[in-house]
Amino acid sequence: MILSEKTASQLSALYKEKKCAPDETLKSLGEAVRAKDARTRAYIQFDPSRARRRDVSKDAPLWGVPIAVKDNICVADEEITCASKILQGFISPYHATVIEKLLAAGAVICGRTNMDEFAFGSSCETSFYGPTRNPRDPGRVPGGSSGGSAACVADHTAIAALGSDTGGSIRQPASLCGVVGIKPTYGRVSRYGLVAFASSLDQIGPITKDVRDAALLLGVLAGHDPKDSTSANLPVPDYPEVLGRPIKGMKIGIPREYLSSGSGQSGISPAVQKAVREDAVRVLERLGASCREVSLPHTAYAASTYYIIAPSEASSNLARFDGVRFGFRHRGGKNLLEMYEKTRGEGFGAEAKRRIILGTYSLSSGYYDAYYLRAMKVRTKIKNDFDEAFKQVDVLLTPTSPSTAFKLGEKSTDPVEMYLSDIYTISANLAGVPAISIPCGIEERAGKPLPIGLQFMAKPFDEAALFQVAHAFEQHTDFHKKLGNVKE
Ligand code: GLN
Numbered sequence: 001m002i003l004s005e006k007t008a009s010q011l012s013a014l015y016k017e018k019k020c021a022p023d024e025t026l027k028s029l030g031e032a033v034r035a036k037d038a039r040t041r042a043y044i045q046f047d048p049s050r051a052r053r054r055d056v057s058k059d060a061p062l063w064g065v066p067i068a069v070k071d072n073i074c075v076a077d078e079e080i081t082c083a084s085k086i087l088q089g090f091i092s093p094y095h096a097t098v099i100e101k102l103l104a105a106g107a108v109i110c111g112r113t114n115m116d117e118f119a120f121g122s123s124c125e126t127s128f129y130g131p132t133r134n135p136r137d138p139g140r141v142p143g144g145s146s147g148g149s150a151a152c153v154a155d156h157t158a159i160a161a162l163g164s165d166t167g168g169s170i171r172q173p174a175s176l177c178g179v180v181g182i183k184p185t186y187g188r189v190s191r192y193g194l195v196a197f198a199s200s201l202d203q204i205g206p207i208t209k210d211v212r213d214a215a216l217l218l219g220v221l222a223g224h225d226p227k228d229s230t231s232a233n234l235p236v237p238d239y240p241e242v243l244g245r246p247i248k249g250m251k252i253g254i255p256r257e258y259l260s261s262g263s264g265q266s267g268i269s270p271a272v273q274k275a276v277r278e279d280a281v282r283v284l285e286r287l288g289a290s291c292r293e294v295s296l297p298h299t300a301y302a303a304s305t306y307y308i309i310a311p312s313e314a315s316s317n318l319a320r321f322d323g324v325r326f327g328f329r330h331r332g333g334k335n336l337l338e339m340y341e342k343t344r345g346e347g348f349g350a351e352a353k354r355r356i357i358l359g360t361y362s363l364s365s366g367y368y369d370a371y372y373l374r375a376m377k378v379r380t381k382i383k384n385d386f387d388e389a390f391k392q393v394d395v396l397l398t399p400t401s402p403s404t405a406f407k408l409g410e411k412s413t414d415p416v417e418m419y420l421s422d423i424y425t426i427s428a429n430l431a432g433v434p435a436i437s438i439p440c441g442i443e444e445r446a447g448k449p450l451p452i453g454l455q456f457m458a459k460p461f462d463e464a465a466l467f468q469v470a471h472a473f474e475q476h477t478d479f480h481k482k483l484g485n486v487k488e
Contacts (some may be wrong), residue, residue: 003028005156005487008065008213015064022108026051027420029066029110032157040133040142042152044071044083046111054103061220063106066291068158070149071112072119074193075099081327082195083127084117086347091326093432097225098162098191098204105208105220110273111149113161117167118318119197122421123146125412126351133408134177137448140405141270143173143421150177154485160208160217164194166424167306168400171437173454174207175400178483180214180470181207183425185231185460186432189218190225198313199230201306209485211438211471215239218463234461242464243471248288250469253393254281258424267420269388269403272367275441275452276399280473286396287472294392296385298369299427301378307419308362308375315359321347354415379430390459395469398424398485400437400453402444406409428457434439436466451483 003025005013014020024050033046046068056063061378072082074092076099081087099109116126124132134142135155141332148164152171153161163170165183182205189204196202205218213441219240219284224233259268259277261294281291283482321331323343330346333339348356362371389396411418428435434457441452454473458465480486 004032004159006159007104007486008062008160008210008216011065011159012063015058018324018341025064026066026108026110029157029159036135036155036157039138040135040151041130041131041157042113042148043068044081044112044114044129044148044154047080050078050398052103052109054106056104056106059104061216064108065106066108066110066159067102068111068113068149069099069109069150070115070146070161070163071114072164072195073098073107078112078193081128082118082424083115083129084348084352085128085328086343087327088319092479094193097190097227098221099193099210101220109368111158113146113152115148116145118195118201118314118350119145119164119166120314120351120355122168122172122418123411124173125408126349127264128349131408134405135403136178136450137445140407140450141176143401143405144178145169147173150174150179150181151304153177153179153207153209160206160213161223162204163195163207164202164204165429166197167429168422170205170207171425171435171453171455172401172422174437175451176405177277178451178479179206179209179485180211180436180438182214182218182436182463182466183428183434184218184463185434187230188434188461188463190228190231190259192227194242196317198310199317200460201310210480211467211474212240214245215243215467223445232461237464237466239467242468245468246288247284247469247472249385251393252284252289252291252469253294253389253396254291254391255296255299255396256293257296258398263390267402267423268399270318271441271443272399272401272403276397276454280397280440280454283473283476287476289469291397292393294389294396295486296389296427298378298381298385302382302427302430303423305375305382306422306430307377308371309379311355311359312363312372313359315356315363315469318352319355336380351415382427383431386433394458395465396457398457400424400455404443404450404452424455433457433460434463434466436470438470438474439483440473440477442482449483453474
């Protein structure tokens with residue numbers, strides 16, 4: 001029995017039966033990291049001797065389950081860098097609320113995972129520490145920005161991990177690595193202690209080996225937090241309880257604009273198109289769901305809207321990194337201004353600079369109305385599209401990403417090409433709705449099994465519907481087993 005290869009729920013059962021203990025799981029993970037992380041570089045830091053845990057009842061839902069954390073979520077007294085030079089040496093002064101919740105639920109925080117710098121990216125190549133590689137094929141990217149979190153879960157060097165998702169950063173890497181990732185509804189999970197990227201879009205969520213673990217973890221993470229005024233004061237359903245409920249009669253919408261080739265979204269690969277539009281639909285219908293086309297007419301504007309709003313908010317959020325309070329400071333500037341300039345010039349990578357410049361431009365006087373304000377209006381239209389669609393159907397079905405994992409370097413020289421890998425994920429952030437990615441196919445490329453992911457989206461705060469349909473699909477297709485995520 002290899003404990004690092006277990007899911008959280010399998011581990012809980014083993015602990016209850018006294019077949020193993022949390023320290024043995026940590027030890028097993030340590031061995032897995034030593035054997036495999038040099039290949040993927042999923043971790044920025046993994047150190048079982050620094051693992052955080054609290055003395056809580058063994059009945060706590062995640063008792064003894066090690067969880068890896070993306071390097072933009074604060075763990076008190078640990079370094080946090082967002083994979084950027086500019087934060088080198090900065091120590092988190094407190095725990096993020098999600099960390100408090102995990103510790104209270106008995107989880108063990110065991111390491112910090114690699115990411116695109118400040119979560120800007122879809123490939124995990126913009127990290128100051130160097131890229132993470134996809135465990136399914138190390139010549140390919142794991143996706144981003146939570147690439148380290150998805151890679152370590154897929155590689156069994158973590159049991160589960162936390163990611164953050166502003167435009168797809170949980171779902172797209174989950175898809176490319178062949179694991180499960182959910183972006184909760186905006187407001188479902190507290191962002192207190194998450195380093196802000198775009199505050200009107202950011203959410204924290206789990207990346208796991210199967211749907212059950214995603215339900216288990218979100219149940220722990222979700223809920224109102226007085227420290228985050230955007231967190232919603234709504235009850236959190238018992239998510240694991242919906243697993244196994246039949247989906248007979250469930251109405252599933254397929255947005256026409258996401259799959260038709262003539263809509264400007266033509267980058268979809270034939271393998272993805274077939275796995276989602278044909279194979280997945282057939283499975284869902286066999287399970288008694290009814291699938292029909294719906295329209296989200298403003299889909300074609302989502303990417304341009306997102307790439308105005310997200311960089312605008314990022315440019316404002318990143319203004320605080322100037323060498324005074326956080327991390328890296330250029331020494332030797334002649335005056336304060338030069339210290340700021342050199343610190344930011346040397347501290348930020350190329351993509352961070354691109355976003356700051358783009359965002360500053362679209363927020364500047366004279367351009368604000370033409371860009372930012374206009375983008376906010378289009379965002380409302382995109383949100384209205386979802387409201388209309390959810391009058392007709394319970395959930396929406398789309399691909400997560402237009403292609404399987406691409407090669408390292410393949411898109412890193414062309415920012416627009418990179419931005420287009422998010423076309424299916426960013427709308428959920430703009431509309432604030434919850435969305436999950438789960439494996440739905442495998443594309444063989446040069447003998448390597450590259451996972452294909454499908455995305456379900458639901459009405460705000462209806463994550464339960466996502467778990468219900470995703471679990472039914474998973475149990476019926478078994479991709480979680482075919483990909484080796486879950487072993488008996
Ligand atoms: N890839 C998208 C971007 O670069 C989304 C990133 C994210 O969700 N953090 O902005």
